[in-house]
Amino acid sequence: MTHAGGPTPGARIDGISRSSAHVAALAAVILLGLAAYANAWRGAFVFDDVDHVRDNPILRDASAFGWNGPGWRELPNRSVAYLSFTLNYRLGGSDPTAYHGANIAIHLFTSTLVYALVIAAFRAPRLAPSALAPHASTVALVAAALFVSHPLQTQAVTYIVQRMTSLTALFYVGAVVLYARWRLMDAARHRWGRRAVYAGVLACAVLAMRTKEIAFTLPFAVTLYEITFFEPDGRRLRRLWPILATAAIVPLTVLLAVRGIPGGEDVATTALAATRVQTDLGRLEYFLTQVPVVVTYLFLLLMPVGQNVDHDYPIYRSFLAPEVLSAIAVLAAIGCAGAWAYARTSARARRPADPAARLVGFCVAWWFVALAVESTIIPIVDVINEHRVYLPSVGFFVAAAVGILLAARRAVGVEVAPRAAALAGIGLACVLAAATLARNRVWASDVALWTDAAAKSPNKMRPNLNLGTALVEVRRFREAEAPLRRAAELDATSAIPHVQLAGVLLTQRRGAEAEAELREAIRLDPRDPEAIFNLAVLLSSSNRPADARPLFARFLEIAPDSYARARRIAADRLARP
Numbered sequence: 128m129t130h131a132g133g134p135t136p137g138a139r140i141d142g143i144s145r146s147s148a149h150v151a152a153l154a155a156v157i158l159l160g161l162a163a164y165a166n167a168w169r170g171a172f173v174f175d176d177v178d179h180v181r182d183n184p185i186l187r188d189a190s191a192f193g194w195n196g197p198g199w200r201e202l203p204n205r206s207v208a209y210l211s212f213t214l215n216y217r218l219g220g221s222d223p224t225a226y227h228g229a230n231i232a233i234h235l236f237t238s239t240l241v242y243a244l245v246i247a248a249f250r251a252p253r254l255a256p257s258a259l260a261p262h263a264s265t266v267a268l269v270a271a272a273l274f275v276s277h278p279l280q281t282q283a284v285t286y287i288v289q290r291m292t293s294l295t296a297l298f299y300v301g302a303v304v305l306y307a308r309w310r311l312m313d314a315a316r317h318r319w320g321r322r323a324v325y326a327g328v329l330a331c332a333v334l335a336m337r338t339k340e341i342a343f344t345l346p347f348a349v350t351l352y353e354i355t356f357f358e359p360d361g362r363r364l365r366r367l368w369p370i371l372a373t374a375a376i377v378p379l380t381v382l383l384a385v386r387g388i389p390g391g392e393d394v395a396t397t398a399l400a401a402t403r404v405q406t407d408l409g410r411l412e413y414f415l416t417q418v419p420v421v422v423t424y425l426f427l428l429l430m431p432v433g434q435n436v437d438h439d440y441p442i443y444r445s446f447l448a449p450e451v452l453s454a455i456a457v458l459a460a461i462g463c464a465g466a467w468a469y470a471r472t473s474a475r476a477r478r479p480a481d482p483a484a485r486l487v488g489f490c491v492a493w494w495f496v497a498l499a500v501e502s503t504i505i506p507i508v509d510v511i512n513e514h515r516v517y518l519p520s521v522g523f524f525v526a527a528a529v530g531i532l533l534a535a536r537r538a539v540g541v542e543v544a545p546r547a548a549a550l551a552g553i554g555l556a557c558v559l560a561a562a563t564l565a566r567n568r569v570w571a572s573d574v575a576l577w578t579d580a581a582a583k584s585p586n587k588m589r590p591n592l593n594l595g596t597a598l599v600e601v602r603r604f605r606e607a608e609a610p611l612r613r614a615a616e617l618d619a620t621s622a623i624p625h626v627q628l629a630g631v632l633l634t635q636r637r638g639a640e641a642e643a644e645l646r647e648a649i650r651l652d653p654r655d656p657e658a659i660f661n662l663a664v665l666l667s668s669s670n671r672p673a674d675a676r677p678l679f680a681r682f683l684e685i686a687p688d689s690y691a692r693a694r695r696i697a698a699d700r701l702a703r704p
Contacts, residue, residue: 465491
């Protein structure tokens with residue numbers, strides 16, 4: 128299909144060929160990204176990286192991802208992400224540098240796709256007549272530069288395990304860009320090429336669905352792109368139905384998985400249980416909480432201060448809560464702005480706006496579509512997480528780039544505006560890159576990460592517990608005592624802080640205090656093998672073998688095979704007269 132209007136591939140911009148301008152712009156984006164993440168390469172495995180990546184036994188065996196291997200069976204909707212970790216291990220072992228390098232490469236590639244997404248949009252029939260179309264490369268450069276440099280992206284890039292998010296975004300944006308390319312190709316001249324590109328769209332969709340569940344909305348994003356930028360015709364549904372069919376992959380995978388679980392015969396009940404993540408929070412309460420959370424995401428994009436790996440966020444249970452009502456007003460205003468942009472650029476508009484407004488409407492819709500899986504009615508234990516903004520932020524940054532160019536046209540005039548907008552966008556991106564460098568230092572180690580989190584969420588148990596645990600692991604025992612005591616105060620039902628605190632006290636030869644902590648841990652959790660074993664050892668070493676023997680016996684009854692060394696010690700102590 129040919130398209131009307133817009134710049135031609137051979138056009139020149141101020142004496143520079145358009146292709147050379149694109150190469151220069153993409154090079155600038157990549158260099159900016161490399162600068163922003165220059166200190167992320169040597170970061171350690173932190174938080175969930177340890178269990179899900181560094182110590183995950185499935186990732187040590189490439190054959191696990193062979194046909195019908197455990198890598199596909201046990202991790203179906205995230206198997207592509209885990210396969211990428213396996214390849215990392217095969218190439219570089221457990222050195223985190225290679226993992227960080229792969230994450231940064233994915234981020235840079237996705238940034239170039241953001242650039243391509245904007246260029247393709249302005250070449251589409253609905254946007255080609257726009258006054259901004261000749262300056263599409265400026266909008267694309269600013270959008271990609273802001274995307275690649277913003278510090279809010281660090282949780283999806285520097286945090287190794289969240290490759291699940293950034294890799295999904297790469298396939299997601301790639302599918303939309305390929306679809307745009309397919310629609311803009313001449314059907315008569317590129318018959319086989321178009322088929323190959325359409326196959327690429329489907330491949331990206333399937334890979335995205337197998338990387339993380341947020342890709343469920345990808346077919347709807349492609350549909351949104353078609354409706355926004357191309358004129359309606361009778362073949363629209365025929366073009367889209369193969370892509371829309373891929374939306375079944377994620378829910379079908381969930382249903383097939385739960386059918387294999389005992390009790391999974393009641394598909395409806397089990398599927399409802401499967402669409403919640405480690406929480407009993409009601410769907411309505413989760414939805415009400417997500418309304419202000421989404422506004423918080425917007426604030427963090429506008430003003431990236433107070434970033435935190437573990438936000439202490441309240442749960443809202445009423446529509447009448449002031450925070451919920453004010454957030455509804457903000458989101459409704461954004462939604463109305465998007466609807467206005469579509470209405471003012473429709474064929475029936477009495478006073479049509481510049482077609483570029485349609486791109487802003489698309490960005491608003493993209494924002495809400497991309498957040499739909501994690502920020503609506505599927506309860507997740509952490510109600511707010513910064514990596515969830517990575518994919519939706521594509522829409523935010525493209526809209527921001529359009530706004531910067533329009534502001535420049537108003538401030539300095541039409542002729543100078545593209546250069547002024549590019550300089551303003553790159554200047555802002557450089558400031559954001561400096562903030563990203565600073566934020567990456569927080570991800571350098573568990574101690575740095577949880578020191579930051581505990582300072583920002585002092586009344587939340589997990590940051591204090593994880594800080595104390597991280598300090599114990601680097602043998603800073605005296606420093607670990609305070610956060611562990613704070614964690615125990617904040618969650619009076621958890622045995623874990625007491626077990627950790629007992630270990631810290633024992634390193635300081637404070638046996639009586641350690642014994643009290645272990646007994647409290649066992650009171651809270653009578654089947655905690657670590658607490659039972661540690662108390663048994665403490666009593667045995669304190670010349671109280673008669674008190675220790677029942678504890679060793681109980682430990683042997685309940686301890687799993689993973690406690691092999693401790694089980695041998697317990698058996699040996701029981702065998703002694």
